[in-house]
Structures are given as structure tokens and as C-alpha cells.
Amino acid sequence: MVANDILIFNEIPKGKPVPGQTTVKKQEEFDLDQSLPDGAILVKTLALSLDPYMRGRMRDESIESYVPALKLHAPIENFAVVEVLRAGENAKFQKGQKLYGYSKFQNYSVIPKEQAESLRVLENKEGLPWTTWVGSAGMPGQTAWYGLKFIGKPQKGETVFVSGAMGPVGQVTIALAHAAGCKVIASAGSEEKIKYLREELKVECAFNYKTEDPNKVLADWNQKEGRPFSIYVDNVSGAQLTAALAHIARRGRIVAIGSVVDYHGEQHGIEGVFQVVAKELTWEGFLVLNRMTPELFEQFYAEVPPALASGKFARPKEHVTIGLDNGEAFAALFDSEASNFGKAVYSFE
Ligand SMILES: NC(=O)c1ccc[n+]([C@@H]2O[C@H](COP(=O)([O-])OP(=O)(O)OC[C@H]3O[C@@H](n4cnc5c(N)ncnc54)[C@H](OP(=O)(O)O)[C@@H]3O)[C@@H](O)[C@H]2O)c1
CATH class of the missing domain: 3.90.180.10 (Medium-chain alcohol dehydrogenases, catalytic domain)
Structure with missing residues (x-):
């Protein structure tokens, strides 16, 4: 016994x-x-x-x-x-x-x-x-991999914005975005996480959503770059999704992964939904367990765990x-x- x-x-x-x-x-x-x-x-x-x-x-x-x-x-x-x-x-x-x-x-x-x-x-x-x-090498990593690859469809030179960036979905999103030749804007909820995102995960722009206005951060980024970010990987919804709708590029892609702000009962309204029409956005949600076929699992396991082990992707x-x-x-x-x-x-x- x-x-x-x-x-x-x-x-x-x-x-x-x-x-x-x-x-x-x-x-x-x-x-x-x-x-x-x-x-x-x-x-x-x-x-x-x-x-x-x-x-x-x-x-x-x-x-x-x-x-x-x-x-x-x-x-x-x-x-x-x-x-x-x-x-x-x-x-x-x-x-x-x-x-x-x-x-x-x-x-x-x-x-x-x-x-x-x-x-x-x-x-x-x-x-x-x-x-x-x-x-990173399991279900959350598969979520980031599927969402960015098949819905975000990143092109070299684009910028990807990801919220909930220090979670496993966020961390793998950052690694994949960088590997695709994109820049990354990442948000999280503490100064310690922001420091880590900047210094260890080398994101080009990191902000604390509790102390900084996402609207200002995204507008400033777009102005500095001379072109708007074009992909939003949404782990949290709420105010950051509202800001993303306002500042994302025309023909941008919103990868709807989760809505942490709503998970314990309170519902948060989203403003600016008409931007989906006006900017001809793609806004697609998905459940990873329904999307991963046996072939996609093999592709994921061939790509992500070796990249984590070799250091091509930052250590989780x-x-x-x-x-x-x-x-x-x-x-x-x-x-x-x-x-x-x-x-x-x-x-x-
Ligand atoms: N669609 C799918 O098939 C699928 C599969 C897997 C995961 N998901 C979703 O993906 C998202 C990320 O998952 P994960 O495992 O990587 O989670 P995680 O980031 O490890 O944990 C959730 C994080 O949410 C943040 N948070 C808590 N309250 C918040 C608030 N009010 N506003 C903004 N952020 C808040 C916290 O970080 P801070 O310190 O930054 O606040 C917390 O660490 C979740 O929404 C999850 O449900 C979806």
C-alpha cells in the first residue's frame, strides 16, 4: 500500500x-x-x-x-x-x-x-x-500552433499582438511569431512578467494591461512602425479585444482562443464590433481538440518539441x-x- x-x-x-x-x-x-x-x-x-x-x-x-x-x-x-x-x-x-x-x-x-x-x-x-x-509541447502549445498557423497566417514583416502572453499559449505564440519573421506586441498583468517578456522572450513591445491603456500602446506602435499590427491572438477578450478591433490593420486576423475575463461569471461588453466589417477582418474562434487531426498532431510534434529542445524557441x-x-x-x-x-x-x- x-x-x-x-x-x-x-x-x-x-x-x-x-x-x-x-x-x-x-x-x-x-x-x-x-x-x-x-x-x-x-x-x-x-x-x-x-x-x-x-x-x-x-x-x-x-x-x-x-x-x-x-x-x-x-x-x-x-x-x-x-x-x-x-x-x-x-x-x-x-x-x-x-x-x-x-x-x-x-x-x-x-x-x-x-x-x-x-x-x-x-x-x-x-x-x-x-x-x-x-x-508548450502539449495541448496549450498545440492551441497556439494551430491558431497562429491556420487562422493568423503570419507573413514576414507583420506584427502579432498577443494577450495573456506569459501563459503557455502566449509563450508559444511569441516563439512561432518570431520564427515566422514577425514582430510581437505582448501584454500581461505584472511588471515581473513584462520584464521577462522583454528580456527573455525578446518581444519588441510589452505592456502591463493593468497600468497601461492598450489603445495608446497599440496606436503608438502603429505610428512608430508606419503600419498597423495585423494579427491579434486573443486569450483574454474584454478591453484588450476592444482596443485590438480599433487599431488592427485592414484585412487583419483575430485568433479567438479564450476569454479569461469572462470565465468566472461576469460578462464584459466589446465595443467596435463593426470594425470586423469595415476593415474586412477575419475573426475566428476554434477548439483545438476539434481541429487537431492525426496528421496535424504529427506535424506539431515534429516541429515544436524539437524547437523547444534546441533553443530555437525560448525555454518555456x-x-x-x-x-x-x-x-x-x-x-x-x-x-x-x-x-x-x-x-x-x-x-x-
Ligand atoms: N480554444 C482552445 O481550444 C483553447 C485551448 C487552450 C487554451 N485556451 C485558452 O487560451 C487562453 C490562455 O490559456 P493559458 O493556458 O495560456 O492560460 P494562462 O495564461 O496560463 O493563465 C491565464 C492567465 O490569464 C491572466 N488573467 C487572469 N485574469 C485576467 C484578466 N482579468 N484580464 C486579463 N488577463 C487575465 C493571468 O495572467 P496575467 O498576470 O497576465 O493577468 C493568468 O496567468 C485561455 O483563455 C484558455 O482558456 C483555449
Whole structure:
């Protein structure tokens, strides 16, 4: 028997998630020698991803949405890297393999056959930390990659504006934009993040959306460059989207990825929507899980993890919590005062 920490979805939040209330850690005993159902595998968790979309899963199960609701009083689940301790009767897996996909927020789990078969074996020839495989080299990285490549369609010499820039989607967007020969305007919510964006990620313009007016920053940039920025990768919506609509170039592209300002109930109006018509903008939202085909996954894995490993893309900044907490690491995603500095992950190594 070993001790198994488990993070439980305890209560549907009214606004922002509250650690110890919305989510509660408990400990149970786990039998590493238990008999496994047909095709099930027994795994140890190495890394777990904390993603803003999980807030939307914390709802009443009767409310329909694009992802199923989490089960109340059951373990939280999300993207993970796990190590196979016992492959049981499942010939597809071997002890010691590292797998990427959905798993429960607990140290040890038994993954049923059908779910196990959906997991991807990570060879990790690149030697990246396991946490990176749920971040820049995982679902958030795929989101940035798909959004910029297929909706943003960057051309050399253009400028890309990205909000939520220190999260994993933002960081990969910056790397891809630079690799495409574009300049980058990036926004985030603290001076520490702005310094990092300028000094480590080498963005051409970084601003703190809490202390600076995005309208002024974007207008000044356009004037200085002599041409407006033409792509906005929108992770947050709200006032920054309003400013982007006002200052983006004709025939610009808005990649609608997320709307962090709206995730805990309050809705924020957007002004200037007519600019979509007047400037003939493309404004497209997408769900990465519906867009990534097997061929696109292979393209992504061939391109992004090697670029992260070789240093062509900046080393991902990760906000690592060692072991499970009561949900503080998750709540920080929505706390603009004390938010995560980099990709939020749990590590168990
Ligand atoms: N469409 C898809 O398929 C898809 C897939 C993955 C992710 N997403 C979306 O992509 C976006 C970025 O995800 P991520 O994992 O990279 O998140 P993240 O940046 O790690 O976390 C969210 C960030 O939002 C910022 N924030 C919090 N409150 C804010 C506010 N009121 N206004 C502006 N920013 C605020 C915080 O940073 P600051 O310090 O900068 O405030 C926080 O770090 C999210 O909207 C997510 O839901 C979409």
C-alpha cells in the first residue's frame, strides 16, 4: 500500500474557484498490487496540467457545453504525463513508458482500457521536462500552433499582438511569431512578467494591461512602425479585444482562443464590433481538440518539441507546484493579483 493524494471537485464555484472549498485534497491508500480489469493499466503521475478551461467544467452536469462537466465529489481530471508501473494484460504498453493524455489528479491511478488506448506514448528523444509535455509541447502549445498557423497566417514583416502572453499559449505564440519573421506586441498583468517578456522572450513591445491603456500602446506602435499590427491572438477578450478591433490593420486576423475575463461569471461588453466589417477582418474562434487531426498532431510534434529542445524557441517558463495542493495552483489562473508566472503545472518528480 502507498499513500495516494487526490484532488476532489468538492463544490460548484459561484465565481472564482476557492481552494479548500471548490477543490479539496484528500489522501487514500492505494494498492500497487491490486488486480487490474481487462486492458487497464496502473500508472504513477509525473505531471498534471492546470488549464483555464477547467473552470468551465466546474458546473452543474445538466448544463451543456463544449466539454463535459467534471463529476462532483470525484477526482479532478485533465491532461497529464503518467508512467506505466504495470501494463497488466494490455499488450500495447510496457512498464516504464511515459504516456500523455487524460488522467485523474492523484499520485497513482488505474486507467481503464478504453481511456488508456487514447494515451500517446512519449519517447521524449528531445529530453524535455515532463511538465513541458503538458504545456508548450502539449495541448496549450498545440492551441497556439494551430491558431497562429491556420487562422493568423503570419507573413514576414507583420506584427502579432498577443494577450495573456506569459501563459503557455502566449509563450508559444511569441516563439512561432518570431520564427515566422514577425514582430510581437505582448501584454500581461505584472511588471515581473513584462520584464521577462522583454528580456527573455525578446518581444519588441510589452505592456502591463493593468497600468497601461492598450489603445495608446497599440496606436503608438502603429505610428512608430508606419503600419498597423495585423494579427491579434486573443486569450483574454474584454478591453484588450476592444482596443485590438480599433487599431488592427485592414484585412487583419483575430485568433479567438479564450476569454479569461469572462470565465468566472461576469460578462464584459466589446465595443467596435463593426470594425470586423469595415476593415474586412477575419475573426475566428476554434477548439483545438476539434481541429487537431492525426496528421496535424504529427506535424506539431515534429516541429515544436524539437524547437523547444534546441533553443530555437525560448525555454518555456513554468510555474511548478510540487505535489497536489488544495487547488491554490488552479485558483491562481484566475487571480489577476497573484496569478501563475508561466505555465501552471503540478510536478511529482
Ligand atoms: N480554444 C482552445 O481550444 C483553447 C485551448 C487552450 C487554451 N485556451 C485558452 O487560451 C487562453 C490562455 O490559456 P493559458 O493556458 O495560456 O492560460 P494562462 O495564461 O496560463 O493563465 C491565464 C492567465 O490569464 C491572466 N488573467 C487572469 N485574469 C485576467 C484578466 N482579468 N484580464 C486579463 N488577463 C487575465 C493571468 O495572467 P496575467 O498576470 O497576465 O493577468 C493568468 O496567468 C485561455 O483563455 C484558455 O482558456 C483555449
